[in-house]
Amino acid sequence: MFINEYDAEMMVGNLMKKKEHLPEFSCEYFTDDESCLVGLFWSNGESKRNYQVFGDIMSFDATYRSNRYSMVFVPFTGIDNHNNNVSFGAALLASETPETYKWLLRCFLKALVGVTLCNTTDFKQRICDIVWTDSLSPDEFEVGWHSVIQDFDLSDNNWLADIYDMRESWIPAYYRDELMSGLMRTTSRY
Structure with a gap:
């Protein structure tokens, strides 16, 4: 089940407002031909700072399907100097195709890898x-x-x-x- 157009607009709209008011906040999304949300990625300033300091090792786990739309929740995480998990960003994906993962990784690179560049x-x-x-x-x-x-x-x-x-x-x-x-x-x- 995909997120319907109304819920997608509300969710994306809220994140895009954050993007307007918080310059360090990143948000990307894409929809299918029927305007259903297929992918949503976000990362805030603290997550980006975490990545700059602790981003030498990262994992992303696409095994969480615990929301009412059965979308895959994909957190990007690392480990800080105290062995605690830190967040670099997160995403929701409606499907696990090579195209959606390519899109997701491009979003991640665009939002977080200025140091690498x-x-x-x-x-x-x-x-x-x-x-x-x-x-x-x-x-x-x-x-x-x-x-x-x-x-x-x-x-x-x-x-x-x-x-x-x-x-x-x-x-x-x-x-x-x-x-x-x-x-x-x-x-x-x-």
């Missing part, structure tokens, strides 16, 4: 090449930035969108023609 050598090199150089013009920076965002599928990353909006105040390409000699002090020379 930063440790990816190719990403780190490409982002540093466009951010930490004064040899690019603003137009060249824009092309490079959009290329990295597209290549690593980061168009929904809120943090990157926020820092991009402030790019003129911190990206060297935007102030490379400014004279900075007045900022140098004798104590800053070695």
Whole structure:
């Protein structure tokens, strides 16, 4: 039995309101052709912080079917320094198909693995090449930035969108023609 359209709208609506008001809250869902909820994933700020600290080992257990809709509850958990379980996120799935698990793992990666992305050598090199150089013009920076965002599928990353909006105040390409000699002090020379 799938969650009906009314219950799905109410449940998803409540989570989407949280997403609007809590910037660290993540929520993704999908429905079938009849508007029945097929998958729902969520993770809050505390869960994301848990993942950053304790995410080196994780499990997800898709054996819980104790709700009235017979959906599978899938908690993502880890263990903290005191051997206690900590939550990284959770999901409800109407079916256990390869497609629903692919969707679920993509949601998890999108919401929680910024640390992993930063440790990816190719990403780190490409982002540093466009951010930490004064040899690019603003137009060249824009092309490079959009290329990295597209290549690593980061168009929904809120943090990157926020820092991009402030790019003129911190990206060297935007102030490379400014004279900075007045900022140098004798104590800053070695």
